[in-house]
Amino acid sequence: MPESITDPTSTATPSSGRGSGLDRYFHVTERGSTISTEVRAGITTFLTMAYIIFVNPSILSNAIDVEGAFPQLLTVTCLAAAFGTLVMALWANLPFALAPGLGLNAYFAFTVVGGLGYSWQTALGAVFVSGLLFLVISLTGLRQWILEAIPLYLKHAITAGIGAFLAIIGFAGAGLIGDSPDTLVTRGDWTSPTLWLAVGGVVLAGALLARRVKGALVIAIVAVTVVAMVSGLEVYPGADGPVAFPGFTDGVVGFTWPSDLVGALDIPAALGTGVLSVVFTFLFVDFFDTAGTLIGLTDKAGMMDEDGTIDAPMPAFAADGLATSVGAVLGTSSTTTYIESAAGVEEGGRTGLASLVVGGLFLLAMVFAPLASVIPEVATAPVLVVIGAMMMTSVTKIDWTDVTQSVPAFLAIVGMPFTYSITDGISLGIIAHVAIMTLAGRVREIRPVMAILAVLVAWRFFVLG
Template sequence: MTQAGKGPQSNSLLEKVFKLSQNNTDVKTEFIAGLTTFMTMAYILAVNPILLGDPNVGMDKGALFTATALAAIIGTLVMGFLANYPFALAPGMGLNAYFVYTVCLKMGYSWKVALAAVFVEGIIFILLTFFNVREAIFNAIPQSMKHAVGAGIGLFITFIGLQNAKIIVDSATLVELGDVTDVVPFLAIVGTIITGILVVKKVKGSILIGIFTTYVLGIIAELTGWYVVDPEAGMLSLIPSSLFSGPPSIAPIAFKLDLSQIVSVNFLIVVFAFLFVDLFDTLGTLIGVSSQANMLDKDGKLPKIKQALFADAIATTAGALLGTSTTTTYVESAAGVAEGGRTGLTAVVTAIFFGIALLFSPIFLAVPGFATAPALIIVGFMMMQSVSKIDFTDAREGIPAFLTLVMMPLAYSISEGIVFGTISYVFINAVTGKAKKVHPLMYVLAVVFILKFIVSK
């Protein structure tokens, strides 16, 4: 039975393409759902250029803005038309932090090599999806570590947000609390509280609203003289030169892949880390959001998951060519599903709004790091919720999971968390009589990670 106002539209092109009546929805519902999804994830247009545009990395922020939007448009359109699911894609949080702070700044690779790793990851993901190897990899990793990876990334990006806002600063003890009465950390704290209140109130687009509220408060602080423009200190003017503009060129970063390191062990570790996080983040998002939308079948499986995974893999590959970090399915798609989105038309509408956003680049590019810090902190909180699914009473599972999540922020590296978690899981279980419990692939990974330490010594 269809809902009122959602009857058959068999003569409509949209009905034929997206099967609206079959999914008990209509164009109006899908439009509202698509706009809602865009509102909840548009913060990436401000956050991604700031993270990847770190001065020590050397990527052009304007080009990154355009690449971020285009990657989101391509990935979301492919998802909408290929899988007919209301899921949206964009460069993933956590994965962009790994790209910058681990691959580039810690391991010393150029951003061009990092893009090559993302590209290779995308190609591998396409092949894994085509040959149905996804299940084998998914089943090899213990559930406790899967949850720990999400929680660890949450801690990591929260730490980055606190640093960007100067709430946490360097010190003789490595880190300490900054001067929270100063304008930048003070505004970031206010923005975080505002965003938190909006999240509690379940306001649509709460993270995006929080970013721009903090940004507006910054502009007021600049106009009143509290925020003093000082380019040498990184205090740039917060007032955009204009409201509308054509999208910045992606020429500085597009198709700049450097594949010269492709045969090195460290490069393979980087590729695996990208693949690991993207694989499980995507699967978790697809299952979670589709469950909310009652899309799972009686066996708990998602029909056309192969097409959805293809869309994700294609988006990652295309995003790398455009010049951005791993593009993945966004859990914020749940907001659109909650508004009634049930088909790929929701995804198409979301993609259209990303296209419109390209015209507002001066606004998004003027948003400072302290204004996006609340988004990093709140998204970190959301990702940390997976820690509740870890059984810490079972030390064989709990210790590797614990090492996985704490090593990510403390070692400033997502991959090091995965390495420590994998090695400890294999050894603890093998030595305590549970060797058969460990999947053979985990032994292979442990050996590879140990060799990584030896080779990089």
């Protein structure tokens, strides 16, 4: 297990070990890594989550009605991602990246603004307030109480559930599955060359990992991207559907300052009584998404001890709260830790140096966005499937013969991909744990914090909807 990083001050000052300044500052050698490994891990993480640079603006532009919304939101997305990831790198010293979260941005655009009728400025204010509350939770003992209250078996289930969640995202991106009005989900068009390109990416990534080739995941992403570009396969988003690689018709450099978005949030309106439920939803989903992701990633990185204590210190959570509030000031929805960071962890990333690389690449992407658009979803989907498979090893640490463990664990694992939500999967596991233990006559074994969490998640389901 790598050096403990529970004390945040230990990650913010150089160690006395030998090596370069980067090595000492990030404790690279002490955690069994190398600078080249961290750089490679950072590139891998960035490539797997670069899609958010374009997806986030496309979603939020449905709610934020200003002229030139898309390019402004693209800049804001990169700035928020870079800020949060750099905080994670320089303060928490963890190889995890942040960006505006999928799901939360859809809730912002289609529910808060589109459905409830609040202005996008008020919605940004609600995001800002939720970020501050998240920061308060992070800086107090409440964060640790919650993490320690979650049973060890459920933490392992969360890790496996995140793996399943990554896999279903990869399956959808590869075209292996599609939606169905009769069966909800069905297989995709298995005659499509695009699908078999993605399958080839899965095989290539798996083979390279089996042969312990350095940069296996990056090689797989680049290989699939090159084939997609030169073959003319229609894998890039277009106005009327997928198109072949369109080339750089507008050049590779472009930058738009988000003058209509920065500082546009309306905090007083967000503190109104009717908006508090929106604030709570932003906070609840963001916290549990972050908690679940950090549990899964630290478990995958070998940073969880036998008692379930994870090396995710206060700064890891504080980075999320800070990034959410700063992102709201810039003009985007909640910023959160990304499960795609597992790709960098699989490449060997163990320190904040990997996150430093990711943050730097987001800043570059803000100016060279057309280059980032070269990576199609079909190239990153195979990596997500492979990483999902690797994270499923955590199920071996669950006692499946004990029903009080197996049922809540199973609900958490399958709940994440089936509901397409980390938070909902964790919520199902928490409710099932408390209910089954209570009815089994083992109430005294339930930690009070878990009982409170069960009430809160049930309240979110039945009251907030």
